[in-house]
Amino acid sequence: xxxxxxxxxxxxxxxxxxxxxxxxxxxxxxxxxxxxxxxxxxxxxxxxxxxxxxxxxxxxxxxxxxxxxxxxxxxxxxxxxxxxxxxxxxxxxxxxxxxxxxxxxxxxxxxxxxxxxxxxxxxxxxxxxxxxxxxxxxxxxxxxxxxxxxxxxxxxxxxxxxxxxxxxxxxxxxxxxxxxxxxxxxxxxxxxxxxxxxxxxxxxxxxxxxxxxxxxxxxxxxxxxxxxxxxxxxxxxxxxxxxxxxxxx
Amino acid sequence: xxxxxxxxxxxxxxxxxxxxxxxxxxxxxxxxxxxxxxxxxxxxxxxxxxxxxxxxxxxxxxxxxxxxxxxxxxxxxxxxxxxxxxxxxxxxxxxxxxxxxxxxxxxxxxxxxxxxxxxxxxxxxxxxxxxxxxxxxxxxxxxxxxxxxxxxxxxxxxxxxxxxxxxxxxxxxxxxxxxxxxxxxxxxx
Numbered sequence: 001x002x003x004x005x006x007x008x009x010x011x012x013x014x015x016x017x018x019x020x021x022x023x024x025x026x027x028x029x030x031x032x033x034x035x036x037x038x039x040x041x042x043x044x045x046x047x048x049x050x051x052x053x054x055x056x057x058x059x060x061x062x063x064x065x066x067x068x069x070x071x072x073x074x075x076x077x078x079x080x081x082x083x084x085x086x087x088x089x090x091x092x093x094x095x096x097x098x099x100x101x102x103x104x105x106x107x108x109x110x111x112x113x114x115x116x117x118x119x120x121x122x123x124x125x126x127x128x129x130x131x132x133x134x135x136x137x138x139x140x141x142x143x144x145x146x147x148x149x150x151x152x153x154x155x156x157x158x159x160x161x162x163x164x165x166x167x168x169x170x171x172x173x174x175x176x177x178x179x180x181x182x183x184x185x186x187x188x189x190x191x192x193x194x195x196x197x198x199x200x201x202x203x204x205x206x207x208x209x210x211x212x213x214x215x216x217x218x219x220x221x222x223x224x225x226x227x228x229x230x231x232x233x234x235x236x237x238x239x240x241x242x243x244x245x246x247x248x249x
Numbered sequence: 250x251x252x253x254x255x256x257x258x259x260x261x262x263x264x265x266x267x268x269x270x271x272x273x274x275x276x277x278x279x280x281x282x283x284x285x286x287x288x289x290x291x292x293x294x295x296x297x298x299x300x301x302x303x304x305x306x307x308x309x310x311x312x313x314x315x316x317x318x319x320x321x322x323x324x325x326x327x328x329x330x331x332x333x334x335x336x337x338x339x340x341x342x343x344x345x346x347x348x349x350x351x352x353x354x355x356x357x358x359x360x361x362x363x364x365x366x367x368x369x370x371x372x373x374x375x376x377x378x379x380x381x382x383x384x385x386x387x388x389x390x391x392x393x394x395x396x397x398x399x400x401x402x403x404x405x406x407x408x409x410x411x412x413x414x415x416x417x418x419x420x421x422x423x424x425x426x427x428x429x430x431x432x433x434x435x436x437x438x
Binding site: 001002004005006008009010011012013014015016017020021023024025027028029169190193 | 268271272275276277279280282283284287288292293294296297300301304305308376377380381391392395396423426427430434435
């Protein structure tokens with residue numbers, strides 16, 4: 001019974017969006033704990049008591065601070081605010097022209113594929129939906145955006161294990177090999193409210209999981225069966241990135 | 250032992266205001282905390298808000314956390330549960346949301362069909378529905394004890410009830426799913 005209930009909860013609940021941790025870090029950055037705030041409050045109270053006791057003398061005598069003002073410590077490098085994602089990198093080279101994207105119907109390839117459009121940093125494109133599907137000959141993973149598909153790279157990996165951005169946690173997906181889908185400036189937080197972990201167990205596509213949404217880079221990991229190649233292309237109306245995983249013969 | 254010492258050290262550093270140490274403590278708990286929040290609240294957005302608020306409150310109250318035989322994990326989950334309860338008590342006009350229309354699947358090329366992650370075997374769906382039909386406190390008790398694998402004492406701590414109450418609540422909820430279940434099967438350790 002324990003296993004049945006555990007599975008039922010695993011099926012009926014979802015993992016959090018990877019950017020949730022970043023949102024929390026941004027809220028906590030610079031916020032004092034009670035511990036660090038307490039000396040300040042005590043010092044304020046002590047200073048107030050001194051003022052009362054000393055009366056007018058305190059106004060005449062040079063005032064001695066009984067507490068040190070805590071300068072606002074800069075957040076650690078890992079604790080960036082979401083706004084930092086919009087800061088352009090200095091002296092970044094001009095983006096190379098994107099290679100042509102294979103259209104639907106072209107042969108599958110096991111080579112890495114890249115493409116997409118560099119979104120203006122002042123108006124980043126947001127991920128609005130993701131879904132999986134299956135058809136004769138291929139399984140499909142689709143990411144939908146509210147604007148032109150941002151710059152992306154799709155590459156096969158030797159294993160279905162991915163590193164979760166931000167936390168560094170290792171995530172091993174279902175399947176024998178993996179596909180890493182990396183999208184720049186196409187954040188899904190907070191625009192994307194759908195599942196972050198699909199486990200369709202199709203013939204080729206076994207799992208699709210959002211493994212990162214951190215510092216402007218969104219990553220999906222796909223767990224697939226071994227020996228599969230991909231067909232990667234974009235569609236419009238709405239704008240979406242499509243990854244077809246070739247099914248076994 | 251090494252892991253426990255690392256947790257103790259992170260806890261000690263976090264109490265002194267070390268954000269990275271707190272981050273190291275909190276990161277592994279975001280997944281169970283979020284799932285817990287979705288068990289108690291409707292929708293990912295409310296659950297995310299509850300976990301965020303709980304994290305902020307945990308950070309601000311960390312200096313007061315002494316352990317007292319209870320680990321950081323059940324302590325933080327108790328903060329999450331409290332935040333979820335508060336969210337449910339908010340006025341309706343603050344939590345009501347318009348239903349999100351389902352989007353159609355991609356029309357071209359091919360004829361893909363959208364798949365729900367909950368598209369599983371029928372009996373598992375039945376069990377999930379039965380769990381969803383339980384009272385919130387019963388559902389919470391099952392989630393803590395069976396899914397998060399918390400002990401009776403830890404489950405009681407998170408629910409903020411005596412251990413005996415937690416035990417009876419877990420057993421009652423289990424019997425509502427399977428009336429013939431024996432206590433030994435529910436509390437098998």
